[in-house]
Amino acid sequence: MQIARAPGSPIGVFDSGVGGLSVLRHIRAQYPHEDLMYVADSGHAPYGDKTEEYVVARALAVTEFLLSHGAKALVVACNTATVAAIKAVRARHPELPVVGVEPGLKPAAAATRSGKVGVLATARTLKGDKFLQLREQISAATQAEFLLQPAVGLVNEIEKGDLEAPAIAAMLEKYVAPLLEQGADTLVLGCTHYPFVRSGIERVLHAHQRDDVTLIDTGDAVARQLGRLLEAADLLRPAGDHAATLRGYTTGDAAALAQAFADLLDLKPPVEKVDV
Structure with missing residues (x-):
């Protein structure tokens, strides 16, 4: 063409x-x-x-x-x-x-203080060769540890349009809390849907007294x-x-x-x- x-x-x-x-x-x-x-x-x-x-x-x-x-x-x-x-x-x-x-691994590695970066993304993104190569490359260069969290079902809920839905709030708690427990001080929003629920993510951070966590949107x-x-x-x-x-x-x-x-x-x- x-x-x-x-x-x-x-x-x-x-x-x-x-x-x-x-x-x-x-x-x-x-x-x-x-x-x-x-x-x-x-x-x-x-x-x-x-x-x-x-x-x-x-x-x-x-x-x-x-x-x-x-x-x-x-x-x-x-x-x-x-x-x-x-x-x-x-x-x-x-x-x-x-x-x-691409998930913002490079800016996240530069932003982290603990050396631990949480990555929220779809399962397909996190399993892709392109992503895995990027993670290995940046980990080797920066020593940052990337904690991968597939947010199963979150895109479907965001597509429904009610960004304040209890189902979304429950998913964000389910997916973000384990990353915080593992010491992540930086979270990569590894799907273009996720910036639309940034306020919900921030509420989870606040509930866990982790307002110091940096969110990366590319x-x-x-x-x-x-x-x-x-x-x-x-x-x-x-x-x-x-x-x-x-x-x-x-x-x-x-x-x-x-x-x-x-x-x-x-x-x-x-x-x-x-x-x-």
């Missing part, structure tokens, strides 16, 4: 569901003049309990959809898809600027890397009179994605259900 290579073309962003909106928020803040398209692959979510082959197939399918709609660059705003599929996406489209999200770094790639490819849209557009697409329920835009980002873009 011929890639649109014009600065005025939109940036494509996708996730298994609404978690990538936490990354989209940073992209909009840093590049308010860029047109954006967001795909929530909610009809095939969650990715965290799927096979690597399944996630690769979904990532490639969504990438083709975004390219067919003129995307000049791609943000894989999903930790699981980044770990499982970004290599395949780059191999198929070597000319396309592609940014993924959305800001992802947006900066996107800007570097666009600038290198001469694809940054010049700031000017252009009113940036945002369009949402979902393989699930359009009303649910529209509600997520409103609740999580206070935005009301057009949202369309698509068969990808």
